[in-house]
Amino acid sequence: MAKTIRVEIIAVGSELLSPHYLDTNSLYLTRIMNELGLPVVRKTIVGDDAASLSGCFRDALKRADLILVSGGLGPTEDDRTREVWARVLNRPLVFQPAVYERIRRRFRRRGLTPTTSNRKQAYVLKGARILPNKNGTAPGLWIEATGRTVILLPGPPAELKPMVQDLVWPRLQRRRRGFYVRRVLKLTGLGESVLENEIVDLYPKDAALSVTTLASPGQLEIHIYGWSDKGRSALAGKAHRLEKAFAERLGDFIFSRNEESLEEVVADLLASRGKTVATAESCSGGLLSHRLTNVPGSSAFFLEGVVAYADQAKTERLGVPAPLIHQYGAVSAHVARAMAESVRRRSRAHFGLAVTGIAGPGGRTPTKPVGLVYTALAWDNGTQIEKNLFPGARDAVKFQSSQKALDMLRRHLLLARAKPARPPRNRARRTLKGHRP
Amino acid sequence: MAKTIRVEIIAVGSELLSPHYLDTNSLYLTRIMNELGLPVVRKTIVGDDAASLSGCFRDALKRADLILVSGGLGPTEDDRTREVWARVLNRPLVFQPAVYERIRRRFRRRGLTPTTSNRKQAYVLKGARILPNKNGTAPGLWIEATGRTVILLPGPPAELKPMVQDLVWPRLQRRRRGFYVRRVLKLTGLGESVLENEIVDLYPKDAALSVTTLASPGQLEIHIYGWSDKGRSALAGKAHRLEKAFAERLGDFIFSRNEESLEEVVADLLASRGKTVATAESCSGGLLSHRLTNVPGSSAFFLEGVVAYADQAKTERLGVPAPLIHQYGAVSAHVARAMAESVRRRSRAHFGLAVTGIAGPGGRTPTKPVGLVYTALAWDNGTQIEKNLFPGARDAVKFQSSQKALDMLRRHLLLARAKPARPPRNRARRTLKGHRP
Structure with missing residues (x-):
């Protein structure tokens, strides 16, 4: 069995330390990592100042094999993710005319000229692979260093998600560690405690599968999920049998087995x-x-x-x-x-x-x-x-x-x-x- | 000027490392800290396993003055916050009959008996102050150690919020570092770029105040906020003048200055x-x-x-x-x-x-x-x-x-x-x- 890859997610941005914003990117990133069989072991949210960032990045390098960083790639003074990683990894930032040309073209299409601050976004960590951004000016960066992989992603979800989908996911497929299986049953008309009593004897003894119930007013969800490093089919079969057992027990209290509302x-x-x-x-x-x-x-x-x-x-x-x-x-x-x-x-x-x-x-x-x-x-x-x-x-x-x-x-x-x-x-x-x- | 108190928030729970849950407690905790003039410098989300927890707690002790921990105080095996802090701080956990009696009474009121696992919730770190839980079985703990303050809080928001409101907030008042001021203007009928162009010259030169705009379809918000360690009135006056300048410029595009929908x-x-x-x-x-x-x-x-x-x-x-x-x-x-x-x-x-x-x-x-x-x-x-x-x-x-x-x-x-x-x-x-x- 291949060594486990420990994933950490770092969200950069002082607004994420305010009472107004949550780091929602991490839910998406976690789902993608889970589907690749890669467990997320820590999420950190850190502000824009260089000292905090550098401490946070150094700590993560000590623990994690794969580090996903979102945010701090913009054109303003507060965007320091690139420069702090350059310092932490002791690598220079190099101006890439091709990246700048891409930014210029993007502005030109909208009848605008990039500001001098946008030049900053064309600086790339030496040796890093550039992840072009279809939906914004900040390219992502894929860095291999000291046996770790560090992936820098833009903060806006509309830029981050397509970049992960198109460029990160296919490349991480090669590092897939096993398979993630997930089934969701949605129910209505039952209270949570009644549900628990009904199904507790069906809970898997098998450590490969977990069951979580989520309750909100008027709706319950049963999530069955697990990883396997021995191929998908055996685990999927177990999950399917468990889902069937729940479904037989709970009958038409279940309104969806496919995540529909x-x-x-x-x-x-x-x-x-x-x-x-x-x-x-x-x-x-x-x-x-x-x-x-x-x-x-x-x-x-x-x-x-x-x-x-x-x-x-x-x-x-x-x-x-x-x-x-x-x-x-x-x-x-x-x-x-x-x-x-x-x-x-x-x-x-x-x-x-x-x-x-x-x-x-x-x-x-x-x-x-x-x-x-x-x-x-x-x-x-x-x-x-x-x-x-x-x-x-x-x-x-x-x-x-x-x-x-x-x-x-x-x-x-x-x-x-x-x-x-x-x-x-x-x-x-x-x-x-x-x-x- | 008193030394700044650096706050870190740690959310404990493997479910918070799944694609299904966000740590929403931290928004509430951040608001409370901000109102006390205490800046939150980092948020960490970590799973239930003891090694991860102990590494995370040790790291936070090195950096932060005040550490707020939510979750992991429940009765199950997966709830390890108490025992890991005991190990990290090298202090024993002591069974407190009074706490257990409180838990028993809570069960009795609902016609139930506590399980043996609930006994675990009556173990208290030596020297810690108990924060009784009105809305659940897990008491909070207030720990002073090595010049740091560590506050352990239950994970469910319905238990955490009243505990913070009634027991943590009044006690932290004594450590207040300055004053937080926040004004929110809500607008509709304007695009974000038009708004930016209209108000960019009004942005504060003064480092004590910050302005952030938030855009969503059909609605814009301008947040004016800042801290002062020299009393509230001067900063509130500045914020008020800035708000007035925005209001004059933006007229009846503003529909609320009091956070209403x-x-x-x-x-x-x-x-x-x-x-x-x-x-x-x-x-x-x-x-x-x-x-x-x-x-x-x-x-x-x-x-x-x-x-x-x-x-x-x-x-x-x-x-x-x-x-x-x-x-x-x-x-x-x-x-x-x-x-x-x-x-x-x-x-x-x-x-x-x-x-x-x-x-x-x-x-x-x-x-x-x-x-x-x-x-x-x-x-x-x-x-x-x-x-x-x-x-x-x-x-x-x-x-x-x-x-x-x-x-x-x-x-x-x-x-x-x-x-x-x-x-x-x-x-x-x-x-x-x-x-x-």
């Missing part, structure tokens, strides 16, 4: 069946239609939405009878049903999807707490209504409301598909022990 | 004037109403929204004449006007706000490119329509569409307020040289 899954189901939907929202305030229309091509399945915030809008735009609102309140199963059925009828969509509730922080009554939300789905042959009590702040309640409504539609579309294919005894909705969705 | 600003203007709005959206798909209803209390000013995605919805729900759509197309100034006027009339709101356009990637025609968006504002006395060509992908076009519509309403409300207060000659909308919004 719930709205993408619902969009696919609608589009593939030639079905359409219209929405009627109160407390979700348009988030449900916003999510459905985030999917490219949504005009094929999304006809219209009504955000009936005021009671008057519920009666006039949706035809919800005013006495119904007076008798049961706008946040009630009766009104949710009327909203879903009405928006379906008026739009002539196949499905009507409705949300009414109390997103908070205001609006609660003695009998109706913040987080109480009714969701309803109307179709040609019936209407289903769910009563929910969602925890969290206003934005969390809005999101969970939209998530629940989308999930009702997803489950309905799945059952509808299952009908012709399966005998009736298999058609019942799967529930977990002790948990009814 | 554009929807919050519009909500305040509507609520304070007792005005209401209704929306009619096509390509923004509900995002406009979603943003308006993100503001708590939005039912006071938001009556309803129609997401008229299909042409049929535009005619039936909004009464846009079908011949108008046939003649000019759904993406046209005529249809935008009809949508705004109709939703205003039907809802009886003071304002009707409409968006129709092509969010892409599909839907363009030979004469109508992706990003072409018409926005319209209707009021009692007229209708204003704007034609826009927004760059970027679907989500960016949707956001910029909603941003433009909100900004039209904001500017209208500002002018309406200005009327009685100012003589007519000052009422003209301020424009920048060479740029008409």
Whole structure:
């Protein structure tokens, strides 16, 4: 087995030590390294001053085999990554007319002339390989020194990502150490502790695979991942068997095994069946239609939405009878049903999807707490209504409301598909022990 | 002048070296340190293994005066922050019955018993001060050693933040080194390069203040910030003068000087004037109403929204004449006007706000490119329509569409307020040289 390659990522820039910016490049870089079977062992974020940089670079050289540095390649005085590496590695910076010509051409295309400070970007560490920048002026540099590899990358993600994709990834392929396998299951309708209890006995004994669960309001993810240095297929097989075991246990609480969002899954189901939907929202305030229309091509399945915030809008735009609102309140199963059925009828969509509730922080009554939300789905042959009590702040309640409504539609579309294919005894909705969705 | 205190932040956890998680605690910790006048000079993210941790902690002790460590205080085997610090500082871990009792009580309240692994959380570094955890089992630790201060904090933000707020901040107040001043201006309707050209001559010569601009589609921010070790008022005065100079130059392109979002600003203007709005959206798909209803209390000013995605919805729900759509197309100034006027009339709101356009990637025609968006504002006395060509992908076009519509309403409300207060000659909308919004 080849020696492990220890990767460190260094992000350079004083703005990354402010309360305003996170180093998001490292997520992308980590994913790329993982896919090559190269573990990232440390990430460092350091400011622009030369002393800090040089200390940081020297330390990394002592520990790591591969050092990825982002940022500090720009034209300003604060951009010191090149010059500090030159000092640390004791190598001169050499002006490269061809690099400068590239920068000039880039400016000329936009009718501009480079400033004198841009000349700085044409200085290249002696012996380094130049990584041309398609999307900016700063070229990257690939440096081999004292048995280490140091790769300098520009800070803006729009410049860094294509450079890594086109120039770094293919070159690092030769140093691949094994294979990374990752499977992601996304779920909704289950609490985190219920999920943990359900699947804990399935967790891999095998050290080659790890399982992590991520929870956010209205959504859970199970990540199965691992490395192998003996080829991909054996590990991929293990990961697949584990994924299958989770999938059998968790049934249709899983909405995606391919990293799609719930709205993408619902969009696919609608589009593939030639079905359409219209929405009627109160407390979700348009988030449900916003999510459905985030999917490219949504005009094929999304006809219209009504955000009936005021009671008057519920009666006039949706035809919800005013006495119904007076008798049961706008946040009630009766009104949710009327909203879903009405928006379906008026739009002539196949499905009507409705949300009414109390997103908070205001609006609660003695009998109706913040987080109480009714969701309803109307179709040609019936209407289903769910009563929910969602925890969290206003934005969390809005999101969970939209998530629940989308999930009702997803489950309905799945059952509808299952009908012709399966005998009736298999058609019942799967529930977990002790948990009814 | 007191010696500078150099702060380093270390986030512990192998999940932070995966492609899935960012260390967001550090933004909060940096803000707190900045407000105390303490500069953060480095952030490190390191995995759970003992060798990496001990190397990382030893290095930080050589450089920093104050070390904030988050994570690795949990009950599992992977949680090693305590034991590695004990080894690095050569101090024993001592079982503290009082801490364990606190953990037990916490479990008992939820009808549970702590596992044996929770005992581990009751071991405290000799001489360390315990920082009780209101929201979890892991107490924080405050360690003074070899002239350094090391503060161990739990990883979950919901546990870390209150602990810092209640127990760390007050204690660090005594070490305050000067004062941090920050002002944020938010703008919309200007491009980044235009902004830079407009304000570059105002940038501070004074090293005590820095200016950073942040650009995202549809929004620009100018951050003015700096430290002073000679009291807050002089620096705050300078920052205020600079902010005023920017404000005079940039006029009503600035929508906020208090970090509000554009929807919050519009909500305040509507609520304070007792005005209401209704929306009619096509390509923004509900995002406009979603943003308006993100503001708590939005039912006071938001009556309803129609997401008229299909042409049929535009005619039936909004009464846009079908011949108008046939003649000019759904993406046209005529249809935008009809949508705004109709939703205003039907809802009886003071304002009707409409968006129709092509969010892409599909839907363009030979004469109508992706990003072409018409926005319209209707009021009692007229209708204003704007034609826009927004760059970027679907989500960016949707956001910029909603941003433009909100900004039209904001500017209208500002002018309406200005009327009685100012003589007519000052009422003209301020424009920048060479740029008409």
